[in-house]
Amino acid sequence: MAHRKDFHSSKFAKKNQISFKKMAEFSHDKPAEKFQERSFSIPDRLPVGSMGYLAFPNQTEFLLSELENRFNLTKELLEKAHRYENLFIFENQDLPEVLRGPEPQATPYWCSTVLLEPQLIRFTSIGEAANALKAIQRNWAPYFITAFRRGQLIQEKLPYMNLKPRQFPFTVPASTAGVYTLLDQNTLLASGKTTSTFPAGLIQFVEDHENPPSRAYLKLQEALTQCQATFGTMPQAGQRCFDAGACPGGWTWVLVQQGCKVYAVDRSPLDQRLMDNQLVEFHKHDAFTLLPEELGEFDWICSDVICYPERLLEWIHRWLDSRLCKNMVCTIKMQGEIDWKLIQEFEAIPNSRIFHLHYNKHELTWIHCH
Numbered sequence: 001m002a003h004r005k006d007f008h009s010s011k012f013a014k015k016n017q018i019s020f021k022k023m024a025e026f027s028h029d030k031p032a033e034k035f036q037e038r039s040f041s042i043p044d045r046l047p048v049g050s051m052g053y054l055a056f057p058n059q060t061e062f063l064l065s066e067l068e069n070r071f072n073l074t075k076e077l078l079e080k081a082h083r084y085e086n087l088f089i090f091e092n093q094d095l096p097e098v099l100r101g102p103e104p105q106a107t108p109y110w111c112s113t114v115l116l117e118p119q120l121i122r123f124t125s126i127g128e129a130a131n132a133l134k135a136i137q138r139n140w141a142p143y144f145i146t147a148f149r150r151g152q153l154i155q156e157k158l159p160y161m162n163l164k165p166r167q168f169p170f171t172v173p174a175s176t177a178g179v180y181t182l183l184d185q186n187t188l189l190a191s192g193k194t195t196s197t198f199p200a201g202l203i204q205f206v207e208d209h210e211n212p213p214s215r216a217y218l219k220l221q222e223a224l225t226q227c228q229a230t231f232g233t234m235p236q237a238g239q240r241c242f243d244a245g246a247c248p249g250g251w252t253w254v255l256v257q258q259g260c261k262v263y264a265v266d267r268s269p270l271d272q273r274l275m276d277n278q279l280v281e282f283h284k285h286d287a288f289t290l291l292p293e294e295l296g297e298f299d300w301i302c303s304d305v306i307c308y309p310e311r312l313l314e315w316i317h318r319w320l321d322s323r324l325c326k327n328m329v330c331t332i333k334m335q336g337e338i339d340w341k342l343i344q345e346f347e348a349i350p351n352s353r354i355f356h357l358h359y360n361k362h363e364l365t366w367i368h369c370h
């Protein structure tokens with residue numbers, strides 16, 4: 001689809017303009033070259049108390065599985081939901097108590113953001129649509145699934161919101177971001193209240209293709225951004241960090257960039273650039289067999305080790321019981337079907353949260369900050 005370079009002459013419009021490539025990022029799964037107009041079934045209204053769940057990119061089946069197996073929604077209720085690509089709208093009475101209300105007790109991990117007050121907005125012009133959104137709140141992120149050109153024009157008329165990938169670290173937005181999508185040329189589905197301060201619930205970084213020894217560094221950058229957003233802290237220069245299962249060194253690289261002193265443990269050596277770094281002390285060993293009393297106190301303990309969740313949980317408790325660590329970031333690697341009772345044991349640990357990260361795959365990230 002051909003399009004002009006600029007739709008408006010004002011500097012503001014140019015700054016707020018979204019390219020079709022950028023729209024692809026906020027359409028989650030849809031490549032820019034495959035944009036196609038879609039038609040959706042649109043109800044006359046959404047009942048008060050409805051909730052919307054937007055799945056992470058390429059994670060829709062995991063979200064549906066979580067809703068069924070963690071929250072006990074039947075297949076009939078899942079099929080009853082209004083589905084708009086990766087966005088699912090449920091009526092209040094179809095959800096368990098823990099998922100209801102303006103401040104639900106729980107949210108699905110595989111949901112990038114929850115639309116807490118979804119509503120339908122009918123409009124006849126671009127300006128009318130933008131004004132309707134601005135009347136609800138200031139910050140809006142798009143989730144485009146159809147009417148892409150019209151959506152681009154609406155976004156240009158909204159107050160500027162940074163939708164670009166960020167350089168790590170960055171200042172976490174203070175207020176939540178509303179989410180809207182077009183269901184046809186004249187109907188918006190929007191929620192001014194959501195559960196995430198990030199656009200459509202996604203944290204995206206400008207990638208460094210030269211310095212990190214693996215792409216795993218993106219997971220730790222995202223996890224530490226969530227640490228900052230949730231607990232108000234992240235690793236600082238001079239702090240002592242333990243990177244368990246460090247090879248080839250993606251997580252160690254992030255910690256070194258923060259100015260931390262890193263004790264990196266693995267059976268295989270790190271990237272040579274990290275082995276030569278004065279902030280890195282490498283120990284060839286199985287990280288999970290080292291006792292806390294042997295290693296001493298750490299400000300941060302990080303693990304991206306491939307292991308069964310049961311073994312990870314045992315190792316976490318060993319360190320917490322030792323009182324020799326203040327903060328922990330650990331990847332929970334799933335082995336086949338998810339054991340939700342076991343995940344609840346991670347969740348029950350005080351001062352901790354579980355996240356599914358944008359840069360996670362079939363895994364969760366457990367974060368503990370004291």
